[in-house]
Amino acid sequence: MSARRIFAGPARLAAIAPYLWMALFFLVPFGFVLKISLSQTAVAQPPYLPVFDFTQGLAAIKAAFAALSLDNYRLLVSDNLYVLSYLRSLVVAAVSTAILLLIGYPIAYGMARLPQRWQGIAMMLVIVPFWTSFLIRIYAWINILQHDGLLNQILLALHVVSAPVVWLSTDSAMYLGIVYSYLPFMILPLYATLAKMDPALTEAANDLGASPQATFWLVTFPLSLPGVGAGALLCFIPILGEFVIPDLLAGSDSMMIGQTLWLEFFTNKDWPVAAAVAVVLLVLLVVPLALYDRLQRRQLEAGR
Amino acid sequence: MTARPFRRISRFNVTSLALGLVFLYLPIVILVIYSFNASRLVTVWGGWSLRWYSEFFNDRAMLDAAWMSFKVAAVSATLATLLGTLAAVALSRGERFKGRTLFSGMLYAPLVMPEVITGLSLLLLFVALNAERGFWTVTIAHTTLTMCFVTVVVQSRLGKLDRSLEEAAMDLGCDPLRAFVSVTLPLILPSIVAGWMLAFTLSLDDVVIASFTTGPGSATLPIRIYSEVRLGVKPQINAICTLVLGLITVVIVAASVATKLTSARGESAAPL
Incomplete structure (x- = not known):
């Protein structure tokens, strides 16, 4: 096994911290952008509906999913x-x-x-x-x-x-x-x-x-x-x-x-x-x- | 026949280069000169004066913003340098690993991603996490952006490094970690320093991402400058801008000295 290959293993471990950081602060946020783009504007804090509340059980989450809509995209086109x-x-x-x-x-x-x-x-x-x-x-x-x-x-x-x-x-x-x-x-x-x-x-x-x-x-x-x-x-x-x-x-x-x-x-x-x-x-x-x-x-x- | 006729620099080459540099520098020079203008009217020259500088040093709100910016830049540049260097090592020495394409994509995309998108998406994350917005949210946002620049700077240095040095160290009995710390790290140190300084200046400059991710009472200096600039030119802003330019110049000179110390001419100078 060449020295180059031995080096590769530990070097891969170096990816863990930056990988997690970028996943959490660069990739995951796009999920939130997508979700909120399907939500309704509301006079509330935060100013949109529905808010997913995972403590309320499956039915509430289902209802929240059902409330998502493409209305904002229709607005962009029209x-x-x-x-x-x-x-x-x-x-x-x-x-x-x-x-x-x-x-x-x-x-x-x-x-x-x-x-x-x-x-x-x-x-x-x-x-x-x-x-x-x-x-x-x-x-x-x-x-x-x-x-x-x-x-x-x-x-x-x-x-x-x-x-x-x-x-x-x-x-x-x-x-x-x-x-x-x-x-x-x-x-x-x-x-x-x-x-x-x-x-x-x-x-x-x-x-x-x-x-x-x-x-x-x-x-x-x-x-x-x-x-x-x-x-x-x-x-x-x-x-x-x-x-x-x-x-x-x-x-x-x-x-x-x-x-x-x-x-x-x-x-x-x-x-x-x-x-x-x-x-x-x-x-x-x-x-x-x-x-x-x-x-x-x-x-x-x-x-x- | 003359040797290498096309290598010779023509009058056109010199003229375009000179005009280009004048275009890049003239506005900055004018700004600096006018910051020493005694007149309240920005456009009328009233003699040399340090009046606007002393006004800045008596402006509590501006000083608070400057201190805030400095803290954010120092902390985020340090975090970004740690994470960015690790990422660069993984990309250039890790050979193939699972999710590598996604990894490099996540690191290269923020370099060109419009700031409004990065800012908005991070803010929505912070809101969803119920994080209190202020120093830490801005610092995390800036770390995310600037670590990508650090990665590119360090990775390009690692790519040019002679791999046989690391291999020799390991053949002589070093384990990989020891080989990295005692051979690779000293060789890439100038690029790590340059990366830190680039991250620092980028953080000090950002207005868009900071506007999205900051909270009440923790405006950074660029946010303050920006809201003043929208209302028009003020001599005090000229003075603040000159001070920031001075600080950045010091950082650049330090960075280029650090890079020159060990690396060959020119190769580490490209920030992208």
Whole structure:
């Protein structure tokens, strides 16, 4: 028996504590979300019915099960508010991901072209904003974009505009905030694939007479597709459920689904509808999450 | 013919990289500068001053929130580091085991899961368990989220480690536990430290999950900042944000020094 196999046994035991923790605090809660999404809103504490009471015997539990209904889901389908929120989230997530790719790719490409000793520093510079508070970075933009903020002051001083432009509470501000916050998530996986690429490949294409453009589109870009996929998923999935950025930067006339969920939960105190909104959002995310899980697994376990 | 023409960095490469970095940093720099503005009007420069900092240090409610956040971040980062390191060891050294796919799925999904879902589902669990909401519920929620980041950071380090070192230790008579503690652990320690610091800063930053899982009287700093920001820009918030940024910068520098100490250049720098 090799040493590697001997190690595997105790290493498996290490899984027990994190396994139980994630099962209890990540998996089980989805069961409660599902159950409450089938409940009725009530003026009570907690604000939903039925409440399962396992001390009341089997009949009471049966009655509680019978009281569950799909009413909240019917509401989601019939009320335009929800359908429009989901659609808006999908559009915002798709458009933002496309913009992020357009901006992030040249930056990652530039990083991969730097001399070796500069690459580590460039990478550090991209990672630092990822670590710094995301709320603070959004707030920094409010400073700049507000009515008498720096941007309008500069534009007025340069006589580009004659009156202050409304930037805050617009879709442009929201897209700016999203792109700004998620840029490191796009750059890092792209850089990781681009930096690993063998320069001999582009050299070969060049020797065979390909123009720089042709080399890029026929060699570099296709080889970087795994990075493109990883970056796109890392951005698309969380943006779909984004709450803080649209809440602070976008106008109030149309909402993303994260805002709708927040409103139902905190303002309307309608927990069952909020839970149903979450379940449908999860269903929308099943395919991208599965893709992301596969990518993550392949990437992390390649070294095994 | 010139050697390696495509390896050379073009003007386009340099320009896009420079513009990208300016875009990432300029807003933060402006925020920091304005936090030292003496004027009450955020947009009018009234000379340098520390006035907003002293106002923060006299604001009882804000200080309480900051202390609360600090406690939550320290405790949850520590728990997350313990659990996340165990998970990383199981994933990279445990070979195959029952439920492994579910295990790794549960650890990778929270990295991208929209926070509103994580927050709502944890709150519903706490309500069902009749748990009193406050410090511990927020701490548990943050541990759940951040241990996944720790797992990824430590697992990527373990994946790059030379397995023959552990095998040599065991061939020389160490039992697996001893081999792990005396050979593997020192080698992955920088990534464990980096994981703790990442968990700490993520916890310090979170507003959505904390809003769902906190109770009355135990608002964290981001929750307070968030409710102030919704009402508009205030110079005092600039000062608080600058202080938080300063704290995080110290943590990052410490983390990168810790990682540089033993690991090879660049490899441990990717947080994802």
